[in-house]
Amino acid sequence: MEEYKEILLTSDEIKTDDYLVNMGPQHPSTHGVLRLLVKLEGEKVLNVQPHIGYIHSGIEKMTESLSYIQIPHLTDRMDYLAAHMNNEAVSLCVEKGLQVEVPERAKYIRTIFDELQRLASHQLWWCAFGMDMGALTTFFYGLRDREDILDIFEETCGARLTLNYSVPGGVMFDIHPNFQRDVKAFIKKFRQKLPEYERLLTGNVIFQERTKGVGILSKEDAIAYGVTGPSARASGFSCDIRKKQPYSAYPYVKFKEILGTDGDTFTRYHLRILEMYESMNIIEQLIDNIPEGDYAVKMKGVTKLPEGEYYQRVETGRGEFGVYIISDGKKNPYRMKFRSPGFSNLFAINNIAKGWKIADLVAIMGTFDLVIPDIDR
Amino acid sequence: MRSIIKYFGEIFGGFFSLLTGMKVTARYFFTPWKNVTQEYPENRATLKMPDRFRGEVVMPHDENNEHRCTGCGLCELACPNGSIEIITKSVISEDGKKKRAIDQHIYHLGMCTLCNLCIRACPSSAIKMDQTFEHAVWNRAELTKVLNKPGSKLMEGVKE
Amino acid sequence: MAFNIYDFTPLTKSIHDSLSASLNPTATLAVEWLIVGVAYLLFVALFGLFLVYAERKVCAAFQQRLGPMRVGPWGLLQTIADFIKLLMKELITPKRADKFLYNLAPFIVIIATFMAISVIPFAPGLASFDFDIGVFFVTAVSSVSVIGVLLAGWSSNNKYSLIGAMRSGAQIVSYELSVGLALITMIIFAGTMQISGIIEGQRDLWFIFRGHVPAVIAFLVFVIAGTAETNRGPFDLAEAESELTAGFHTEYSGIKFAFFFLAEYINLFIVAAMATIVFLGGWMPLHFGQFEAFNGVMDLIPGLIWFFLKVFAVIFLMMWFKWTFPRLRVDHILNLEWKYLLPINLMNIILMTLVVLLGLHF
Numbered sequence: 083m084e085e086y087k088e089i090l091l092t093s094d095e096i097k098t099d100d101y102l103v104n105m106g107p108q109h110p111s112t113h114g115v116l117r118l119l120v121k122l123e124g125e126k127v128l129n130v131q132p133h134i135g136y137i138h139s140g141i142e143k144m145t146e147s148l149s150y151i152q153i154p155h156l157t158d159r160m161d162y163l164a165a166h167m168n169n170e171a172v173s174l175c176v177e178k179g180l181q182v183e184v185p186e187r188a189k190y191i192r193t194i195f196d197e198l199q200r201l202a203s204h205q206l207w208w209c210a211f212g213m214d215m216g217a218l219t220t221f222f223y224g225l226r227d228r229e230d231i232l233d234i235f236e237e238t239c240g241a242r243l244t245l246n247y248s249v250p251g252g253v254m255f256d257i258h259p260n261f262q263r264d265v266k267a268f269i270k271k272f273r274q275k276l277p278e279y280e281r282l283l284t285g286n287v288i289f290q291e292r293t294k295g296v297g298i299l300s301k302e303d304a305i306a307y308g309v310t311g312p313s314a315r316a317s318g319f320s321c322d323i324r325k326k327q328p329y330s331a332y333p334y335v336k337f338k339e340i341l342g343t344d345g346d347t348f349t350r351y352h353l354r355i356l357e358m359y360e361s362m363n364i365i366e367q368l369i370d371n372i373p374e375g376d377y378a379v380k381m382k383g384v385t386k387l388p389e390g391e392y393y394q395r396v397e398t399g400r401g402e403f404g405v406y407i408i409s410d411g412k413k414n415p416y417r418m419k420f421r422s423p424g425f426s427n428l429f430a431i432n433n434i435a436k437g438w439k440i441a442d443l444v445a446i447m448g449t450f451d452l453v454i455p456d457i458d459r
Numbered sequence: 460m461r462s463i464i465k466y467f468g469e470i471f472g473g474f475f476s477l478l479t480g481m482k483v484t485a486r487y488f489f490t491p492w493k494n495v496t497q498e499y500p501e502n503r504a505t506l507k508m509p510d511r512f513r514g515e516v517v518m519p520h521d522e523n524n525e526h527r528c529t530g531c532g533l534c535e536l537a538c539p540n541g542s543i544e545i546i547t548k549s550v551i552s553e554d555g556k557k558k559r560a561i562d563q564h565i566y567h568l569g570m571c572t573l574c575n576l577c578i579r580a581c582p583s584s585a586i587k588m589d590q591t592f593e594h595a596v597w598n599r600a601e602l603t604k605v606l607n608k609p610g611s612k613l614m615e616g617v618k619e
Numbered sequence: 620m621a622f623n624i625y626d627f628t629p630l631t632k633s634i635h636d637s638l639s640a641s642l643n644p645t646a647t648l649a650v651e652w653l654i655v656g657v658a659y660l661l662f663v664a665l666f667g668l669f670l671v672y673a674e675r676k677v678c679a680a681f682q683q684r685l686g687p688m689r690v691g692p693w694g695l696l697q698t699i700a701d702f703i704k705l706l707m708k709e710l711i712t713p714k715r716a717d718k719f720l721y722n723l724a725p726f727i728v729i730i731a732t733f734m735a736i737s738v739i740p741f742a743p744g745l746a747s748f749d750f751d752i753g754v755f756f757v758t759a760v761s762s763v764s765v766i767g768v769l770l771a772g773w774s775s776n777n778k779y780s781l782i783g784a785m786r787s788g789a790q791i792v793s794y795e796l797s798v799g800l801a802l803i804t805m806i807i808f809a810g811t812m813q814i815s816g817i818i819e820g821q822r823d824l825w826f827i828f829r830g831h832v833p834a835v836i837a838f839l840v841f842v843i844a845g846t847a848e849t850n851r852g853p854f855d856l857a858e859a860e861s862e863l864t865a866g867f868h869t870e871y872s873g874i875k876f877a878f879f880f881l882a883e884y885i886n887l888f889i890v891a892a893m894a895t896i897v898f899l900g901g902w903m904p905l906h907f908g909q910f911e912a913f914n915g916v917m918d919l920i921p922g923l924i925w926f927f928l929k930v931f932a933v934i935f936l937m938m939w940f941k942w943t944f945p946r947l948r949v950d951h952i953l954n955l956e957w958k959y960l961l962p963i964n965l966m967n968i969i970l971m972t973l974v975v976l977l978g979l980h981f
């Protein structure tokens with residue numbers, strides 16, 4: 083106990099009947115090596131203090147010694163559930179610096195991949211969230227459907243998780259001849275499976291009791307903490323980069339930015355389910371209209387960004403992902419910074435979990451959809 | 460009275476919401492032929508990886524033990540983590556000129572992130588991705604491979 | 620030896636007779652105790668292992684998987700392999716744990732389940748006790764295990780364990796009430812607490828059909844409360860794995876962990892067996908009053924098989940819950956008990972009393 087007294091940064095004194103519990107770095111509900119130092123009074127959560135850095139991999143520093151072509155493949159390893167979006171963000175940023183116009187075909191392919199990746203990410207989130215709530219069967223249903231998407235990825239890019247598909251100038255390969263057929267088959271199948279998700283969890287009385295009204299994040303707090311993505315939209319903060327600063331083929335598609343009002347755990351949960359429907363709509367609009375042409379522009383041998391600062395943001399499954407490059411005109415970036423959604427989202431948890439039970443803390447953490455390498459980078 | 464109706468409404472509503480969930484799981488319980496499990500080592504014979512699957516980098520050789528690698532070293536440059544080392548030698552060609560040729564194309568599978576950048580970089584399409592994925596070995600040293608086979612030559616007509 | 624699959628009385632009697640012929644009465648009793656004890660030990664160990672296997676297969680089927688497939692045909696030997704692994708594990712006692720209580724706790728839990736199982740009749744003539752407060756005995760003895768759980772949580776010197784134990788204490792103490800009241804409802808109907816008497820009363824038709832509405836309500840309440848009492852999902856708060864890693868048995872390893880694990884599954888069996896005895900006629904075949912032909916066909920199936928069929932049906936129901944629902948929160952669990960199950964139960968008792976008094980049953 084003594085050793086933790088120094089670590090605890092909160093100003094309030096530890097009372098004798100409160101106690102500290104280390105949730106993590108090895109804990110089933112932190113989904114990775116995140117450590118939460120939780121102050122409890124009985125079952126009630128008094129304070130949550132995240133300790134990060136257990137899986138820090140120094141990707142930002144590593145990029146300083148890599149060329150712009152090589153950087154995207156490292157970003158796969160940050161938010162591994164949004165590998166394609168990360169790749170795309172770097173590619174877009176580099177393209178911005180070089181002022182290259184990407185072929186239309188590449189734009190369409192990238193957008194379809196974005197949405198497939200978002201679907202896969204939300205499916206994994208759904209099944210892990212169900213598991214956090216104690217419904218273990220959801221885990222397998224979610225993974226079962228995600229498998230179809232990963233198979234599509236594997237066929238076109240040759241990898242399932244670390245895609246490295248989007249490269250500066252376009253995409254790495256042209257789509258596989260079966261791609262359109264498979265995607266359409268998947269959408270057809272998943273349109274039937276998604277209502278099943280809702281029957282299993284959304285309507286369930288136990289689930290509703292546990293999530294409705296729990297862990298409310300107000301819109302002001304969401305903005306103040308820099309929360310983005312579905313977690314912030316559930317509080318009514320319109321922050322969808324796909325709408326605000328459309329990139330790739332998003333200007334060509336019609337879709338709704340889904341906004342919630344309550345900002346509680348249930349809204350955050352249901353919003354992601356609705357987003358899955360929206361993602362399928364977007365894919366359906368694009369899949370038949372992929373224009374013919376090149377899938378990438380030919381890049382010069384050595385890519386050198388002109389001196390300056392470049393910033394590009396994209397919407398991942400978890401929120402706004404930003405890439406900030408400072409170039410001094412050499413072939414490596416002078417400094418590269420990633421704005422990762424998980425990092426900001428994590429620190430909003432303390433504020434909203436206070437006063438709820440441990441079980442609610444797990445549920446709240448679940449709806450923030452944390453990916454730890456994304457936080458630690 | 461109203462509160463009593465609400466009370467029982469809650470009970471029945473809750474009960475039916477539970478039944479809906481149970482129906483979903485029961486449907487899968489009674490349709491075991493829809494199971495998704497793949498029994499991996501048993502299905503080795505039928506398991507086919509997609510043709511673009513990135514398993515490891517290989518250098519194809521034809522029947523005369525000839526490959527297409529000129530030893531230009533571009534793949535070594537493209538690799539983000541130094542998984543490739545190119546060792547060249549100089550050979551005297553028939554017309555008496557000194558030429559650079561590949562001596563050893565060393566590939567560290569243990570370090571490779573399978574990013575496909577070397578394959579994109581190669582001007583003569585000398586290397587490609589293979590679909591093997593069972594890479595486990597007892598000794599780490601076995602993961603360091605020499606891609607060009609001993610005694611292999613550069614294929615006719617491949618220009619640098 | 621007179622072996623009869625339909626009635627085990629001749630078998631037990633012949634064993635008793637042959638023993639008494641060669642030994643004096645005290646020694647006979649001692650040998651018989653030994654035989655019964657070993658039989659129960661074997662049954663608990665093997666049946667527990669089988670239930671673990673069954674649960675893994677059932678949950679796999681719910682989740683579109685195959686479950687264990689590698690050890691033995693269809694993975695049948697998987698749990699035995701797991702058990703051997705557990706036996707070989709190191710027994711760790713955490714630093715500053717209360718050693719005596721820490722070692723005692725698993726035994727309390729497993730002994731309580733052994734005692735509860737002892738009054739359950741598996742087939743005609745196959746029960747070791749049959750006394751006039753059998754039902755009461757089961758509820759009384761099975762609630763002893765909560766002491767073991769509390770001790771385990773307290774003595775482990777682990778905060779997760781402590782939280783888990785406290786949750787489990789609150790939960791078991793309140794759900795005892797519902798289990799008891801649901802049983803009382805049926806005792807009112809049966810007019811006896813003796814287990815053999817209750818089974819005998821269902822010769823014509825099982826209680827769940829004879830007692831229609833109140834009996835069905837009591838059955839549902841019993842199954843829900845019984846699940847809660849065995850600490851199984853969706854009431855598995857005491858070992859809520861996503862919150863408390865493993866709850867009260869976080870610190871236990873090896874054979875001590877196996878005791879908790881086995882006790883959980885045997886408790887599942889006990890709850891299912893009690894539901895079978897009180898609502899579904901125990902080993903009694905399905906009889907419909909005067910349909911002699913139908914009853915005759917049903918009688919062809921031995922009581923032992925009837926009993927286990929019904930038990931497995933109830934166990935399947937409880938597994939079905941577990942693998943479908945999310946976990947409740949601790950305050951919701953208490954709400955469910957005190958706001959819903961208890962009032963329903965009390966109303967149900969009144970309803971049952973009326974049914975019995977007015978003779979509205981079959």
Ligand code: SF4
Nearest residue numbers: 538571572574575577
């Ligand atoms: S695949 Fe990537 S990491 Fe592997 S050798 Fe080629 S360039 Fe290097």
Ligand code: SF4
Nearest residue numbers: 528529531532534581
């Ligand atoms: S493999 Fe290709 S890029 Fe690498 S050295 Fe040989 S020819 Fe050059």
